[in-house]
Amino acid sequence: MAALVKIGVLILIAAAVCQGYQDIYDFDGKKLQDTDYVSLWPLPQKVQSSATAFKLSSVNFQIIHAKGSSAGSSCSILQTAFRRYFDYIFGYKKKQNTKWEPKKTFGEAVTQLQVLITSTDSECDGFPDPKADESYELSVDQPAAMLKASKVWGALRGLETFSQLVYEDEYGSRNINKTEVSDFPRFAHRGILLDTSRHYVPLKVILANLDAMAWNKFNVFHWHIVDDNSFPYMSRTFPDLSQQGAYHPYTHVYTPSDVKMVIEFARMRGIRVIPEFDTPGHTQSWGKGQKDLLTPCYSGSTPNGNYGPVNPILNSTYEFMADFFKEVSTVFPDAYVHLGGDEVDFTCWKSNPDITKFMDDHAFGRDYSKLESYYIQRLLDIVSTTSKGYMIWQEVFDNGVKLKPDTLVHVWMNGASGFGEELARVTAAGFNTLLSAPWYLDWISYGQDWEKYYKAEPQDFKGTEQQKKLVIGGEACLWGEYVDATNLTPRLWPRASAVSERLWSDKSVRDVNDAYIRLNQHRCRMIERGIPAEPLFSGYCRHEYKGNL
Amino acid sequence: MVWGALRGLESLSQLVYQDDYGVHYINKTEIEDFPRFPFRGLLLDTSRHYLPLYAIMETLDAMSYTKLNVFHWHIVDDPSFPYQSKLFPDLSNKGAFHPMTHVYTQSDVRRVIEHSRLRGIRVVPEFDSPGHTQSWGRGQPDLLTPCYRGDVPSGTYGPVNPILRSSYVFMAKLLKEVASVFPDSYLHLGGDEVDFTCWKSNPDVRSFMKTMGFGTDFSKLESLYVEYMVNISASLNRTSIVWQDVFDYHEKIPKDTVLEIWKGLPPAYAQEMSRMTQAGYRVLLSAPWYINHIRYGQDWRDSYTVKPLNFSGTETQKRLVIGGEVCMWGEYVDATNLSPRLWPRACAAAERLWSDENQTSSTDEAFPRITNFRCRLLRRGIRAEPLDVGHCQREFQGF
Numbered sequence: 001m002a003a004l005v006k007i008g009v010l011i012l013i014a015a016a017v018c019q020g021y022q023d024i025y026d027f028d029g030k031k032l033q034d035t036d037y038v039s040l041w042p043l044p045q046k047v048q049s050s051a052t053a054f055k056l057s058s059v060n061f062q063i064i065h066a067k068g069s070s071a072g073s074s075c076s077i078l079q080t081a082f083r084r085y086f087d088y089i090f091g092y093k094k095k096q097n098t099k100w101e102p103k104k105t106f107g108e109a110v111t112q113l114q115v116l117i118t119s120t121d122s123e124c125d126g127f128p129d130p131k132a133d134e135s136y137e138l139s140v141d142q143p144a145a146m147l148k149a150s151k152v153w154g155a156l157r158g159l160e161t162f163s164q165l166v167y168e169d170e171y172g173s174r175n176i177n178k179t180e181v182s183d184f185p186r187f188a189h190r191g192i193l194l195d196t197s198r199h200y201v202p203l204k205v206i207l208a209n210l211d212a213m214a215w216n217k218f219n220v221f222h223w224h225i226v227d228d229n230s231f232p233y234m235s236r237t238f239p240d241l242s243q244q245g246a247y248h249p250y251t252h253v254y255t256p257s258d259v260k261m262v263i264e265f266a267r268m269r270g271i272r273v274i275p276e277f278d279t280p281g282h283t284q285s286w287g288k289g290q291k292d293l294l295t296p297c298y299s300g301s302t303p304n305g306n307y308g309p310v311n312p313i314l315n316s317t318y319e320f321m322a323d324f325f326k327e328v329s330t331v332f333p334d335a336y337v338h339l340g341g342d343e344v345d346f347t348c349w350k351s352n353p354d355i356t357k358f359m360d361d362h363a364f365g366r367d368y369s370k371l372e373s374y375y376i377q378r379l380l381d382i383v384s385t386t387s388k389g390y391m392i393w394q395e396v397f398d399n400g401v402k403l404k405p406d407t408l409v410h411v412w413m414n415g416a417s418g419f420g421e422e423l424a425r426v427t428a429a430g431f432n433t434l435l436s437a438p439w440y441l442d443w444i445s446y447g448q449d450w451e452k453y454y455k456a457e458p459q460d461f462k463g464t465e466q467q468k469k470l471v472i473g474g475e476a477c478l479w480g481e482y483v484d485a486t487n488l489t490p491r492l493w494p495r496a497s498a499v500s501e502r503l504w505s506d507k508s509v510r511d512v513n514d515a516y517i518r519l520n521q522h523r524c525r526m527i528e529r530g531i532p533a534e535p536l537f538s539g540y541c542r543h544e545y546k547g548n549l
Numbered sequence: 550m551v552w553g554a555l556r557g558l559e560s561l562s563q564l565v566y567q568d569d570y571g572v573h574y575i576n577k578t579e580i581e582d583f584p585r586f587p588f589r590g591l592l593l594d595t596s597r598h599y600l601p602l603y604a605i606m607e608t609l610d611a612m613s614y615t616k617l618n619v620f621h622w623h624i625v626d627d628p629s630f631p632y633q634s635k636l637f638p639d640l641s642n643k644g645a646f647h648p649m650t651h652v653y654t655q656s657d658v659r660r661v662i663e664h665s666r667l668r669g670i671r672v673v674p675e676f677d678s679p680g681h682t683q684s685w686g687r688g689q690p691d692l693l694t695p696c697y698r699g700d701v702p703s704g705t706y707g708p709v710n711p712i713l714r715s716s717y718v719f720m721a722k723l724l725k726e727v728a729s730v731f732p733d734s735y736l737h738l739g740g741d742e743v744d745f746t747c748w749k750s751n752p753d754v755r756s757f758m759k760t761m762g763f764g765t766d767f768s769k770l771e772s773l774y775v776e777y778m779v780n781i782s783a784s785l786n787r788t789s790i791v792w793q794d795v796f797d798y799h800e801k802i803p804k805d806t807v808l809e810i811w812k813g814l815p816p817a818y819a820q821e822m823s824r825m826t827q828a829g830y831r832v833l834l835s836a837p838w839y840i841n842h843i844r845y846g847q848d849w850r851d852s853y854t855v856k857p858l859n860f861s862g863t864e865t866q867k868r869l870v871i872g873g874e875v876c877m878w879g880e881y882v883d884a885t886n887l888s889p890r891l892w893p894r895a896c897a898a899a900e901r902l903w904s905d906e907n908q909t910s911s912t913d914e915a916f917p918r919i920t921n922f923r924c925r926l927l928r929r930g931i932r933a934e935p936l937d938v939g940h941c942q943r944e945f946q947g948f
Contacts, residue, residue, distance in 0.1 A: 198938040204947040229938045247940035446842045447881070480938070482846070485945045486927070487889035487934040532885035538597035538628045540646035545885045547603055 039521030040164050042217055042501035043509050044183035054142045055109040056166060056174040058090035063159075066116035066146065075124040077152050078115060080268050085159045088529060089166050089174060110176060112144040113162060119150040127333050128153055128219060128270050130389075130472075135184035138162055140176055156270040157183065157217055164525070168542075187458070189408075189434060189473030190503040191220030191274070192496060194488075197227035197285070198480030200252040205485045207265050212493055212531045214269035216500035221266055222338060222475055224276045225254070228284035233259075237327045238320075240289035259331060274391065275332045277325070278340025280310035280375050292316055295355065297348040308348020312375035313358040322382050329386035336408065337386075339379060342393035344372050373401045380404065391434070397426055405430070408472070412436045420461035427467035435474035439499050441492060442479040448536060450519070451512055454498040459507070474503055493533035494523040555669040556582065556616055563925070586857070588833060588872030589902040590619035590673070591895060593887075596626030596684065597879030599651040604884040606664055611892055611931045613668035615899040615922075620665055621737065621874055623675045624653070627683035632658075636726050637719075639688035658730055673790065674731045676724065677739025679709035679774050692716060694754060696747040707747020711774040712757040721781045728785040735807070736785070738778050741792035743771050772799035779803060790833065796825055807871065809833040819860035826866035834873035838898045841878040843890065847936055849919065850912040852897035858906075873902055892933035893923040 040047065063082040065072050073079060117124075123132070136149040136158035147158040161183065166176045192213055194201060210221060225233050231245030232253045243249045254262075266273045279286075287294035287307045292314065294307035311317050328337060346368040349355050355371070364370040376396055383390050384404065391408040403409075409431045411422050419437035426433045438456035453476070459468045476499040478492050497519055501509065509515075516536065524541035526533040532545050560582065565575050591612055593600060609620060624632050630644030633652045642648045653661075665672050678685075686693035686706045691713070693706035710716050728736065745767040748754045754770070763769040775795050779802050782789045790807040808830050810818050818836040825832050837855045840848075852875070858867050875898040877891055896919055900909055909915060916936075924941035926933040932945055 199935055200940055200944060202944060202946045208947060230940070248942070251942070252940055252944070443845050444843050446844065482935060482937070484935050485947055486932045487886070490886035490889065527885065534886040535598055535881060535883050538880050540599055540629070540651055542647070542650070544599065544601055544650075545883070546601075547884065 039518045039525070040161065041497060041518050041522035042504040043506075043518070044161060044181050045506055046180075046182040048180040050178045052178040053175045054140075054178065056089065056176055057109060057111070058174070060109075060111050061086075061090075061113075062111070063113045063115065066114035069116045069118075069122075070120050071115075071117040071122040071124050071152060071155075075122060075152065077124050077268055077270075078117075078155060081156055081159055082115075085163050088163045091529075108142045110140065110142050110145050113147060113159075114144055115147045115149075115155050115159075117149060117152060117155060121151075123151045123153065127267055128272050129335050130188060130272075132188075132219070132270070134188075134217075134219065134270070136161075136181075138179070138181040138183070140165060140179040140181075142178075145176075153219075153270045154184075156214070157185075160215060160217060164522075185217065185219075185504045186506060187471075187473035187503045189220055189475075190218050190500060191222045191434075191473070191475035192218050192492070193222040193224055193276075193436070193475050193477040193479075195224045195227065195478065195480030195483070196232055196254070197224065197230050199484035200230065200232055200247055201480070201488060202485050203254070203258050203261065205488060206262055208531060209489060209492060210262070210266050210269060210271060211529070212489070212526060212533075213271055215526060215529065216497050217504050218496075218500055219270055220272045220274060220473075220475065221262075222274050222276060222477075223262070224278070224338075224479075226285060227278060227282045231285040231289065235324065235327060237323050238290060241286060242289070244289035245285040245287075256331070263333065272334050272336075273332060274334050274336050274338055275328060276338035276340055276391075277328060278338075278342065278393075279321075279379065280312060280372065281342065281344040282340060283310055286310070290320060293320060295348050295352055298351040298353065301353070306348070308352075309344050310375065311355075312349075312371055312378075313355055318378055318382065321379055322385075325383050325386055329383075329388050334388075336389045336391055337383060338391040338410070339376075339383065339396075340393060341372075341376055341396035342412070343395070346372075369399045373399055376401045394422060394426070397429070397431065398422075403431065406432070408432045408434055410434045410436060410475075412440075412477070414438070418460075423458075423461040423471060424463050424467070427461075427463055427470040431470065433471045435471060436477050439474060439476040440479065441476050441495050441499075442481065442483060444491065450495045450498040450536060453495060454502060454512060454515055455510070456499075456502065457507070458502070474499065476500075490532050490534040493526055493531055494519055494536065497522060552618075552669040553583075555613070556584075559614060559616060563922075584616070584618075584903045585905060586870070586872035586902045588619055588874075589617045589899060590621045590833070590835075590872065590874035591617050591891075592621040592623055592835070592874050592876040592878075594623045594626065594877065594879030594882075595631055595653070596623065596629050598883035599629065599631055599646055600879075600887065601884055602653075602657055602660065604887055605661055607888065607931065608891065609661070609665050609668060609670055610929070611888075611895075611926060611933075612670055614926065614929065614931070615896045616903050617875075617895070617899050618669055619671045619673055619872075619874070620661075621673050621675060621876075622661075623677070623737075623878075625684060626677060626681045630684040630688065634723065634726060635730075636722055637689065640685060641688070643688035644684040655730065662732065671733045671735070672731060673733050673735045673737055674727060675737035675739055675790075676727060677737075677741065678720070678778065679711060679771065680741065680743040681739060682709055685709075689719060692719060694747050694751055697750040697752065700752070703750075705747075707751075708743050709774065710754075711748075711770055712754055717777050717781075720778060724778075724781050725785060728787055734786070734788055735790055736782050736787040737790040737809075738775070738782060739792060740771075740775050740778075740795040741811070742794065745771075768798040772801065775799065776801055779806060793821060793825075796828075796830065804829055805831070807831045807833060809874070810836050811839070811876075812836055815859070822860040822870065823862050823866070826860075826862050826869040829869070831869045831871050833871060835876050838873060838875040839878065840875055840891070840894050840898075841880070841882060849894045849897040849936060852894065853901060853909075853912050853915060855898070855901055856906065857901070873898065875899070888932035889934035892926055892931055893919055893936065894934075896922060 071078050132153045133151045134153045134157050136154035138158050139146045149155040166174050169175050230247045231241050234242045234253050234255050242253045246253045263273050295311040296303040297306040297308050349368055389406050391410055394411045397409045409426045414437050415421050435458045458471045458474055476496045523533045527541055527545045528543050565573055567573055629646045630640050631652045633641045633654050641652045645652045662672050694710040695702045696705045696707050748767055779789045788805055793810045796808050808825050810821050813836055834857050875895045923933045927941050927945050
């Protein structure tokens with residue numbers, strides 16, 4: 001399968017070369033790739049292409065619903081997508097002010113892309129869920145190309161692939177070659193984590209990155225919305241949380257309308273929004289607007305004014321959590337919510353005499369992980385009543401908390417020999433697992449670090465086939481200690497793209513050299529679409545970044 | 550002089566603050582100021598990636614906010630030749646990434662120079678040779694040395710060919726044009742990282758070596774080339790700056806040549822500074838300030854704690870250190886990520902080069918000031934990245 005793809009890509013490159021591009025050599029004598037060849041990212045499961053090229057005219061090309069499709073003009077997701085992808089295909093042409101188009105089509109042209117949703121329920125008015133069918137088939141021929149998918153989610157993925165097959169020739173015309181694509185994702189959960197607590201990230205930037213995620217076929221936005229440093233989430237039940245806890249109660253918050261916008265913008269792109277409200281640790285900012293939520297720390301026998309994790313011994317804590325997560329479950333429609341549970345520091349609990357008494361009363365001894373488990377257990381029970389599934393960081397599993405069978409365990413730590421051992425442990429216990437450990441993109445370093453993200457393999461651990469199937473995907477994480485709107489986008493792209501191919505494409509797609517060629521062009525395409533994706537190495541794009549974001 | 554007024558205006562603007570009502574205030578203040586080092590540079594590399602003019606202009610603006618006063622324009626190198634030459638148009642026609650869209654026209658260059666001048670910033674161009682010249686060969690055939698595999702040319706090329714008179718005729722003409730375009734009295738000739746492999750492989754070069762009595766010591770051949778170059782520069786009334794490699798390999802360069810140190814960690818470059826200043830040369834330090842080398846965390850502190858005069862030498866020697874440069878090499882940098890990668894990290898070196906070391910020795914004390922300065926850069930439209938968790942009153946919203 002991989003060989004077929006390679007041949008396909010080679011034929012395409014050969015075709016483009018025959019059109020007389022100037023060969024450009026880099027200082028190693030290696031031919032630099034021009035940016036107008038077709039370049040697919042992530043690589044579809046099956047691509048068969050040819051040297052037959054068709055033209056696309058912005059005057060008479062249309063994306064339409066095919067006859068018999070279960071989705072039609074009332075399908076907002078597709079209507080919006082058709083316009084968006086038309087713009088991607090022809091948009092930059094408009095920016096160059098070329099209004100003139102030949103009325104006659106020279107050579108053969110593709111005048112239509114027909115989109116056929118084959119399942120009776122297109123899911124057009126719904127939200128993508130963990131079991132969404134993202135498969136599609138694309139057949140590019142003239143006069144009409146055909147995109148077939150069972151659900152709208154597959155159509156969205158197919159539209160992206162179609163737009164990636166279009167290339168600009170040296171005369172500025174849009175071309176596309178006769179191609180057959182059959183595609184589906186290897187992993188169902190392909191996410192990006194953004195941290196909007198360490199630094200506030202303005203709405204515009206979140207939306208721009210959701211766009212970029214769609215271009216890379218990511219389908220989950222893991223919104224690590226609050227943490228120690230600030231609480232920008234405006235809660236209608238507890239307005240003081242952001243009023244007291246945000247960096248600024250007006251300028252550095254996400255209003256309910258902001259949140260709605262993110263969720264709908266994501267839905268239009270087939271992206272799930274999973275919020276993370278991380279407790280009992282990582283909650284300093286919660287305590288500013290919610291008195292008595294956090295544990296008062298003691299120095300000797302007196303409170304010292306500092307606060308620690310959420311106070312697990314008070315009933316008021318659980319009443320608060322019940323009300324809070326009830327709101328969260330109505331605001332965020334996804335089937336899952338991330339509850340955090342990582343890095344709980346026991347020092348403050350240890351110092352508090354009321355907690356010590358509680359430990360004795362419950363016969364926990366001095367094992368505070370038992371107290372942590374007690375808290376998490378009660379929290380999980382609360383969240384279960386909201387009919388949401390939950391995701392937790394690996395510590396909750398590692399500490400032996402009793403978890404529901406559909407819990408998603410998020411592996412982020414690299415043990416002495418990598419993440420394999422933890423994956424083995426979690427899957428052996430029968431839980432669905434997500435991998436992030438090799439993909440902490442905030443850990444920048446000099447050079448082409450995308451290669452190491454590309455090489456990480458989620459099934460690289462000792463386990464049965466059954467176990468390996470329990471790894472349902474992964475997430476690239478961009479923690480916010482050193483990241484905000486000034487540098488978020490170039491830091492995320494195209495490095496996160498390496499992860500997107502690992503999670504979408506076939507396991508055998510591992511050739512870093514081929515990936516470099518395609519990723520380079522994909523990066524230039526992202527720039528053309530307005531995202532400042534940083535360079536992989538020395539070189540250029542035909543259309544450089546113009547400073548618009 | 551106006552240059553002092555420009556620096557003073559900047560300081561004045563930094564004294565102004567606003568209260569919660571938006572009213573502007575300035576406190577009664579007395580300032581006496583002057584730079585510790587006269588040469589405080591920033592290097593941009595426009596060969597590994599083309600940098601559009603707006604990115605260069607923005608960098609110059611930010612430089613003026615932090616009192617950096619030399620723009621070291623590493624304009625051409627191996628990957629591309631974007632400088633559009635009047636005399637040799639093929640250099641960019643064949644050597645730029647794209648001859649129309651990825652070039653600096655003469656008018657572009659004039660704009661950069663004037664934009665800099667108005668901010669009291671000198672523009673020192675670097676035309677690096679004999680190495681780092683792959684892109685030159687595309688538009689100037691016979692300039693580069695043909696490499697050999699055995700008795701046959703292999704099709705690849707090496708550094709500038711030092712045995713042909715035509716090389717020096719060309720370089721003299723080009724540098725004469727460069728001197729007419731760039732008014733600064735300094736010219737950077739490069740001279741770094743010359744790979745001798747290609748020269749060794751070429752039979753004509755080997756035979757030249759024999760004639761000159763150089764044996765197999767190719768550093769003598771490089772020395773010959775560099776001497777010619779420095780002489781050309783001198784004849785054009787230019788002071789030459791060269792990378793330390795030139796000093797490390799040879800001695801016969803005019804005493805007024807400025808040497809730029811780029812290699813090594815503190816013990817190594819400190820020793821190099823001792824050696825160079827002892828030999829009587831003026832020195833620029835950039836080794837600890839290669840901020841293209843990114844890492845996780847607050848690496849601005851590494852730049853800040855550099856002590857440029859921490860080397861063994863006399864007072865006279867120490868006075869030969871005229872300053873330093875913070876370098877942003879372009880392998881992984883272009884307009885998409887230039888600003889956040891440069892700012893505010895380059896500010897650490899900027900303070901080190903201007904301020905008194907005794908008063909600015911603590912990174913913890915500097916932290917609140919540089920954090921504040923970063924928010925000021927944001928207000929002024931510079932996309933400076935955060936140094937740590939926190940916020941600015943007015944965030945960058947995306948354009």
